[in-house]
C-alpha cells in the first residue's frame with residue numbers, strides 16, 4: 292500500500308512561503324497540499340490562483356489543490372493553467388459531479404472528490420471508478436489546527452472496501468488533525484495520503500516531521 296505525505300501550506304509562513312516550499316522539496320513529501328477557501332463554502336478565506344501559480348515555479352512536488360469553494364466548475368481551467376496536478380472538489384457543492392470530474396480530467400489534472408465529516412462514503416458508489424483520489428475530511432473544513440474526528444477511521448475502511456469492489460486504484464487521502472498517532476491508525480485502516488499542516492510547520496524540524504510521517 293502506498294504511503295504518501297502532503298504537507299499543507301495553510302500552516303506555513305506566508306511571509307516566506309518559498310522557504311517552506313524548499314523544506315517540502317528537500318523532504319520525502321509527495322505532494323504540496325494547497326487549501327483554497329472562498330469565505331462562502333467555509334467560514335475562512337485563504338489564497339487563490341495567483342499564489343498557486345507562483346508556488347508552481349518553486350515546488351518540485353505535484354500540487355494537490357483542495358478547493359473549498361462553491362461553483363468550482365467556473366475555475367477549473369484557471370487552476371489547470373496555474374499548475375494544479377490534483378484538483379479536489381467538495382461533493383457538497385457539486386450538483387453535477389460527473390460533469391465536474393470529467394471537466395477536471397479534460398484539463399489534464401487528476402480528479403479528486405472530498406467528503407465533509409458528515410457526508411457518507413456511500414454517496415460515491417456510482418462515481419468511484421472515475422476518480423483518481425478521494426479526500427476524507429477529518430475536521431470540519433475551514434481551519435488548520437483542529438481536533439481529529441475519530442469517525443474517520445470507519446470511513447477509511449468503508450472507502451477501502453468500495454475501492455476494492457470497484458477494482459479501481461483510487462487513492463484515499465485524509466485531511467485534518469493528522470499527527471503521528473492518528474496518521475499511523477489511518478495508514479493501518481487503508482489510507483494512502485496524509486495531509487498535515489500545523490503538526491508539520493509548528494514542529495521544531497518540519498522536514499524530519501514529514502519524513503517521520505512518511506515512515507509510519
Ligand SMILES: O=C(CO)[C@H](O)[C@H](O)COP(=O)(O)O
Nearest residue numbers: 432433435436467468488489
Ligand atoms: O483543508 C484543511 C482545512 O480545511 C487543511 O488542509 C487541514 O486543516 C490541515 O491542517 P491541520 O493539519 O493543521 O489540521
Ligand SMILES: [Fe+2]
Nearest residue numbers: 326357466486
Ligand atoms: Fe485541505
